[in-house]
Amino acid sequence: MPTPLLEMIGITKSFGGVQALKGVDFALQAGEIHGLVGENGAGKSTMMKIIAGVHSGYGGRMTIEGREVNFRSARDALAAGIGMVHQELSIVPDLSVAENVFLGKQPIGAVGQVRWSTMVREAGEQLRKLGLDVDPRTRIGSLPIGLQQLIELARVLFSGARIIILDEPTSALSPPEVEQLFSVLRALKREGRSTIFISHFLDDILRVSDAVTVFRNGRKVADSAVSTIDKGWVIEQMIGVGHDDLEESYTGAIPLAAKPSAPVVMAARNLGASRFFRDVSFDIRAGEILGIYGFMGCGQVELARTLFGKIAPDHGTLVLEGTPRRLRNTAAAKGAGIAFVPESRRSMLFHHEPVYKNASIAILDRISRLWLKPMREREITQVQIGALNIRPPRADALLGSLSGGNQQKVALAKWLTHPPKVLVLSEPTRGMDVGAKDDVVRIVRSLRDQGLAVVVVSTEPETVLSLADRILVMKKGAIAREFADGSISKDRLLEAA
Amino acid sequence: MTVQDKIAMPRPSLGFWLRNQMRNVAPFATLLCLVVFFSLASPSFATADNLANILTQISVTGIMAVGLTFVILCGEIDLSVAAVANATGIAVAYFTSQEAYVSIANIPLPGWAAIILALIGAGVLGLVNALGLTLIGIPSFIMTLAMMQIAAGVSAMLVRGQIAYAVPDIVTTIGSGSIHGVPWIVVLLACFLIVGHVVLTYTRFGRYVYMVGGNREAAEYSGVNTKVILGAVLVISGVCSGVAGMAGVAHFGSAQQNEFDTYLLDSIAAVVVGGTSLFGGRGSIGNTIVGLCVLGVLNNGLDHVQIDSFLKILIRGLILLAALVINVYAQRLRDTAAVRGEV
Numbered sequence: 001m002p003t004p005l006l007e008m009i010g011i012t013k014s015f016g017g018v019q020a021l022k023g024v025d026f027a028l029q030a031g032e033i034h035g036l037v038g039e040n041g042a043g044k045s046t047m048m049k050i051i052a053g054v055h056s057g058y059g060g061r062m063t064i065e066g067r068e069v070n071f072r073s074a075r076d077a078l079a080a081g082i083g084m085v086h087q088e089l090s091i092v093p094d095l096s097v098a099e100n101v102f103l104g105k106q107p108i109g110a111v112g113q114v115r116w117s118t119m120v121r122e123a124g125e126q127l128r129k130l131g132l133d134v135d136p137r138t139r140i141g142s143l144p145i146g147l148q149q150l151i152e153l154a155r156v157l158f159s160g161a162r163i164i165i166l167d168e169p170t171s172a173l174s175p176p177e178v179e180q181l182f183s184v185l186r187a188l189k190r191e192g193r194s195t196i197f198i199s200h201f202l203d204d205i206l207r208v209s210d211a212v213t214v215f216r217n218g219r220k221v222a223d224s225a226v227s228t229i230d231k232g233w234v235i236e237q238m239i240g241v242g243h244d245d246l247e248e249s250y251t252g253a254i255p256l257a258a259k260p261s262a263p264v265v266m267a268a269r270n271l272g273a274s275r276f277f278r279d280v281s282f283d284i285r286a287g288e289i290l291g292i293y294g295f296m297g298c299g300q301v302e303l304a305r306t307l308f309g310k311i312a313p314d315h316g317t318l319v320l321e322g323t324p325r326r327l328r329n330t331a332a333a334k335g336a337g338i339a340f341v342p343e344s345r346r347s348m349l350f351h352h353e354p355v356y357k358n359a360s361i362a363i364l365d366r367i368s369r370l371w372l373k374p375m376r377e378r379e380i381t382q383v384q385i386g387a388l389n390i391r392p393p394r395a396d397a398l399l400g401s402l403s404g405g406n407q408q409k410v411a412l413a414k415w416l417t418h419p420p421k422v423l424v425l426s427e428p429t430r431g432m433d434v435g436a437k438d439d440v441v442r443i444v445r446s447l448r449d450q451g452l453a454v455v456v457v458s459t460e461p462e463t464v465l466s467l468a469d470r471i472l473v474m475k476k477g478a479i480a481r482e483f484a485d486g487s488i489s490k491d492r493l494l495e496a497a
Numbered sequence: 498m499t500v501q502d503k504i505a506m507p508r509p510s511l512g513f514w515l516r517n518q519m520r521n522v523a524p525f526a527t528l529l530c531l532v533v534f535f536s537l538a539s540p541s542f543a544t545a546d547n548l549a550n551i552l553t554q555i556s557v558t559g560i561m562a563v564g565l566t567f568v569i570l571c572g573e574i575d576l577s578v579a580a581v582a583n584a585t586g587i588a589v590a591y592f593t594s595q596e597a598y599v600s601i602a603n604i605p606l607p608g609w610a611a612i613i614l615a616l617i618g619a620g621v622l623g624l625v626n627a628l629g630l631t632l633i634g635i636p637s638f639i640m641t642l643a644m645m646q647i648a649a650g651v652s653a654m655l656v657r658g659q660i661a662y663a664v665p666d667i668v669t670t671i672g673s674g675s676i677h678g679v680p681w682i683v684v685l686l687a688c689f690l691i692v693g694h695v696v697l698t699y700t701r702f703g704r705y706v707y708m709v710g711g712n713r714e715a716a717e718y719s720g721v722n723t724k725v726i727l728g729a730v731l732v733i734s735g736v737c738s739g740v741a742g743m744a745g746v747a748h749f750g751s752a753q754q755n756e757f758d759t760y761l762l763d764s765i766a767a768v769v770v771g772g773t774s775l776f777g778g779r780g781s782i783g784n785t786i787v788g789l790c791v792l793g794v795l796n797n798g799l800d801h802v803q804i805d806s807f808l809k810i811l812i813r814g815l816i817l818l819a820a821l822v823i824n825v826y827a828q829r830l831r832d833t834a835a836v837r838g839e840v
């Protein structure tokens with residue numbers, strides 16, 4: 001084998017007393033797409049941040065084309081041709097799309113002025129290569145999170161970097177965007193550039209990568225060329241043997257549960273909100289999971305926000321347990337027994353607060369009237385930590401120190417202690433590993449069996465298929481199709497979207 | 498799900514801790530330096546009498562700063578504190594019978610009624626701020642700037658350029674009396690600090706204040722009524738300013754226009770110098786106490802050393818600037834740490 005483009009030897013890294021990496025080797029060849037997989041908290045992001053110069057204090061050696069390097073900062077890594085898209089979006093919400101694409105490297109004219117028109121034009125071109133048609137002058141914060149993620153991808157993909165690190169780039173994308181991204185990655189590969197691709201979608205990993213490395217608990221446990229392995233092998237390396245049930249790819253027919261005869265808890269009648277969606281009607285009964293599937297930007301994200309009182313509908317009505325309600329704000333929605341987990345971690349978690357304050361905020365009024373009961377909050381959190389297998393299992397750990405997938409589990413834990421009547425989940429398993437997704441499916445189903453009405457909104461077919469009893473497909477802001485009583489496969493779902 | 502290695506309890510290194518605590522350590526270090534410096538520079542500085550002086554001098558600022566701490570923790574600002582204090586102080590005098598030579602067309606009422614009316618007035622001004630911010634959506638910076646003018650206008654209308662001297666007896670006692678040698682006004686400050694601390698640290702409302710300041714969107718998606726919280730902190734700030742205004746008027750011995758003008762800057766400075774983040778979510782009454790002491794020591798100490806009094810103003814400005822730089826720098830450290838995921 002030729003000298004690898006990038007080689008990491010015996011990398012160790014610890015945070016306080018937690019050892020995140022325990023002597024990890026990793027090699028990346030030139031012109032290769034390299035998949036990196038592992039459980040939540042396995043150390044994937046930490047390793048990538050070392051390569052990208054974000055973490056500088058670590059043990060072990062790193063070489064590029066055989067020469068040892070030691071990056072002191074992300075700037076050094078960038079200069080060496082390494083670009084990274086982080087798991088947490090790092091766009092600047094108040095800047096325009098173009099400025100975000102060119103963040104830190106704006107084209108400068110003769111007298112030091114920013115060359116706006118060049119910037120806008122080039123940003124537009126790059127976005128079109130990713131199949132996006134957005135005005136580069138729009139404020140990026142006003143766009144849906146999937147688009148933000150694509151724009152952040154554009155920034156790194158077209159930066160000219162030789163080594164491109166993508167940490168869960170597809171977690172907010174729907175299948176068409178994923179396809180587009182993959183074709184861009186393949187084109188970059190033909191130019192001789194290398195990509196490290198982290199994802200919990202093992203099918204995606206196997207489809208696009210040339211080689212796969214598996215991390216487990218701060219160590220590298222396996223690597224292999226993709227041609228010789230299958231999904232079962234990957235799962236086995238990730239979490240051990242005996243998990244055949246996780247392998248399901250939803251290619252076959254999946255039976256949908258029959259409608260329960262329980263009363264309707266929530267009903268929408270011709271609900272519409274300006275440019276987001278229109279004429280949406282459905283019923284949700286107690287003890288039922290309704291899946292709402294649609295590609296990015298089809299209005300399902302906004303629909304979920306409307307159900308939680310964040311967006312005011314401008315026509316139609318929302319009926320809760322038989323009475324039409326106008327939810328004036330999120331507090332009113334919560335009061336009416338509705339709970340909501342939005343798709344973006346940034347907009348639902350407090351990074352600088354401990355896990356227990358994150359987990360208790362939504363139910364604080366249930367555990368205390370006037371005085372806080374921090375011990376009680378910790379106990380409650382500890383229970384959820386156990387149920388969702390959150391790592392590290394400490395209620396006092398700062399949320400920001402958890403791995404991406406574990407943060408997502410905390411977000412879900414927020415509502416589970418005092419289950420509401422209607423639980424609205426937007427991308428509930430985003431960034432979770434296969435095992436954790438399975439846990440979520442189990443938990444949500446058990447809530448349903450307790451008589452909760454659950455709405456699951458996702459751009460990811462697997463999420464909807466694994467959870468829902470009934471599926472609505474949204475297309476361009478309207479309901480295009482309903483799948484109920486019978487069976488469905490991934491292909492038919494994608495066809496309808 | 499799998500057998501995990503036993504997860505060690507983190508033992509953060511000293512450097513790690515210092516970096517995290519920068520926001521709390523820096524103001525405290527500043528205070529120590531100032532105290533040491535002035536003690537060496539002037540024999541009259543480090544005396545019990547002077548300590549009492551300093552405490553008295555920071556009382557009025559301190560009571561306003563308690564309310565402001567709530568507002569700033571929410572990531573908002575209240576620029577009307579001094580003006581509201583002034584208006585309340587004048588209002589309480591307006592409802593008290595004045596000596597014959599003070600020609601104000603006032604409405605004398607019993608002492609308790611005057612106090613209650615004045616306090617309600619302060620609360621209403623705070624409520625107007627709150628409604629402007631939450632219902633209409635005017636940024637607090639602008640809304641309270643307007644309120645600053647409105648409150649100044651109310652003051653002007655009430656006194657019409659005159660000076661009033663009499664306030665209800667109880668207010669006089671609080672403003673200038675003392676108990677066992679401790680000025681009542683210092684006791685009042687202590688009460689406000691304690692109550693403020695207890696509310697922020699041990700009550701549900703306090704938690705909401707931090708959460709709304711830390712990430713307003715996340716608070717909203719957790720079903721917290723963020724508008725109610727934002728409104729409440731502005732009303733609290735108004736009431737604190739009102740109390741500070743009454744105590745201040747009694748302390749100064751007169752009620753007139755513009756007598757609180759310097760207190761706006763001082764109270765904001767006290768909160769921010771103490772290390773409470775201007776961006777919200779981080780800080781505490783403890784920080785405000787340190788900030789108040791820094792300001793008090795600085796103002797008082799500069800009077801004990803022989804320097805040009807005009808230079809003093811400049812020095813004060815420079816020290817405040819340094820504190821602000823530290824505040825913003827601490828925020829930056831925290832943000833880069835967040836990007837690295839090592840909060």
Ligand SMILES: Nc1ncnc2c1ncn2[C@@H]1O[C@H](COP(=O)(O)OP(=O)(O)OP(=O)(O)O)[C@@H](O)[C@H]1O
Pocket residue numbers: 015016018019020038039040041042043044045046047087391392400401402403404405406431433837838839840
């Ligand atoms: N700043 C930090 N402070 C303390 N611990 C940290 C910090 N950053 C990461 N860790 C810990 O290091 C371990 C590895 O985290 P990392 O983010 O690399 O996981 P990951 O493999 O990317 O997981 P995920 O799939 O959930 O994103 C975790 O146990 C995490 O809690």
Ligand SMILES: [Mg+2]
Pocket residue numbers: 044045046087167403404405
């Ligand atoms: Mg990660």
